[in-house]
Amino acid sequence: MRRRRIPGGDQAAGKKPETGAAGGWVTVSSGALANLSTMLRWGAWLLLVLGVLLSTTAHLRLSAEAPRTAQPPAKATPASGEAVGPGGFAVLYVAAYLEAGRGTEAALARYFPNMRNITLEAKAGVQHAEQLAAVQVEHVSTGYWSVTVAGRVTATPSAEEERDEEQAKDKDEPDQAGALRYFQVPVRTAADADGYVATALPAEVGAPETGDGVELNYGSPVPGDDKDETAATVARFFSAYLAGAGELDRYLAPRTALRPVSPAPYTQADVAQLAELGGDYRRNLPASDGARRQLLVDLWAAAPDRQLRPLTYALTLTARDGRWEIAALNAAPSLATPKEK
Template identity: 45%
Template sequence: MSPAPTGRRQPAPSADPHTPTVHEAEAKQETGWVGGWSTGAQANSTALLRWLVWALIALGPLLGTLAYLSVPTTSPAPAPKNTPSTPAASGGQGAAGFASLFLAAYLSAGRGDEPELAAYYPPAGNLQLDGVSGRRRGEQLTVVRLRQIDTSVWSVTVAARVTGATPSATPSMQPGASSSPATTTGALRYFQVPVATAPGGGGATAYTALALPAEVAAPERATTPELVYGAMHPALPTDPRTQAVTSFLTAYLTKAGAELDRYLAPGTRLTAPSPAPYAGIAVDQFAAEGESGGELVVSVPGDGTTLRLLVTLRATGRDGVRLPLTYALTLKARADRWEIASLDGAPALTPPPPAPVASGTPGPATTPTS
């Protein structure tokens, strides 16, 4: 007796052994497979990617810092130096030298030397000079005055001993100009030269003349300031100060410093001219600090006393010619004799008087007398 049909159709067996059966498909659905991926594996991958992104975000500043530090260190380009619009005050020294060179060329210039002057003063190229080139010359050129007229302009006064000047050889700087009056050969003359400065290449200073030299009068001589010394008086052989300075100057000028130290105060160091320039000396006069002159001095004060002297002498050269010289010295007493404490660079000036007390300022208190 055959079994009764249940109404449920049994699936036909698949001919392909690799084709999953209905039960296998249902099993896959139950285990979470979607499109060949397990839903569990997909969730794990998503979580992994999420953590990776967060890790990159967290490591971002650290990675940036490492990248910055890994860049090779390079020295920053030096800031461009601003070229000063005006030269420093030290440009006056260069202006003085430039003016001296210009004046030397100017004094010896003649026909055909216009381009040489144009190197210092460009408009000079259009001049027409008279006279023979080199007939007169400027010798012993010395800057005697230097004034800063403007930020970049200097007025330089140069003294020159002009030789070879005659009325016929005096150049005229302009066409048709008449000859200047006769000049004394070898006369000392003074010329004022205006010089402009400007920044040059490589940090140097450039110079140019603003005009031709102008002949001017000699600079005014200053009034001799008052010195601390008294009147000059003869250097007596019995005076200990005469003995001290004579011994010192003899060793200093005639012995090239031999035995010089024996005349110097402790701590004083001096170097004598070498070779010795003179064969002998004679101290004629001296003036002592705070002394009116005429006092007879035969003793030496206590140790440590200092005294400034202005000494005049005659030094006899190897040719027998005597030359007057003046020395400012400071003496110091020690062991009943004078020693040389210093060879001063210049005579000492009398200090200026104290400033007057302003009105209303209380003066020193005085005790009334009964």
């Protein structure tokens, strides 16, 4: 058989395809392919790690913020001490109790809820409370106190009572109107923890014990002396502070802010005696810059009616430029440290 010859077959069989741009193919070396593969692999790992970090950061931020937004706003707490609230409540309660009477029970129910079940027999408004104050607050248990309230109770007398009162005065009988009376009040925190309630009616009691005298941490006092520069400075300061005599600022240390009592309640202030903290008072002590003194000063202050009133102040003095200046009026005298037994 004769084979049929295909035109161009030899060329088609033996000719290699063209490479490069002319042939429509791009040739890449094996090294370049390896580098590209490595870059893609590291890029994928980088994206994975970055995603984990962003997710963790967002989770931690939400975890930290969630409790803060979920917490209810805190209630304001009084800065003046735990006993102030119950004491003030008890004073108001006793005032309402003393003036209450038949038909005014509702006025007490706001303080003592069980008052709704009690009927008063006395006439309302017959007596009035004056100068009421909480003189003792005893902590009974958590949220529960016993408050002793002192006050002067006066009555609104009828014509007959006024006549009897005049007769009693003629007989030199003691006047009971000026005597202090004491009432013990049980006070507890209200159920909603936003206020107080009384758990019973007030109980009239005897006066609480006055206690022993208080020992202060000052040495022996010495009389005021105009020849003592410190005493003279203190006297001039109080004359300006209490009597409006002269400028107050000239006696004050830098950055000490004090205003004179206005209107001036006294016409003159004299130093009766001085005592020094922790030791005996020393007259004419040199005013070395930066030195400090803590003094207890007793004054005689003359009122416009020429009556002398005793006053006591605790002072802090500092030295500057060879003179003593008033640095502070202390809130209270320093107490002596209890001695160990």
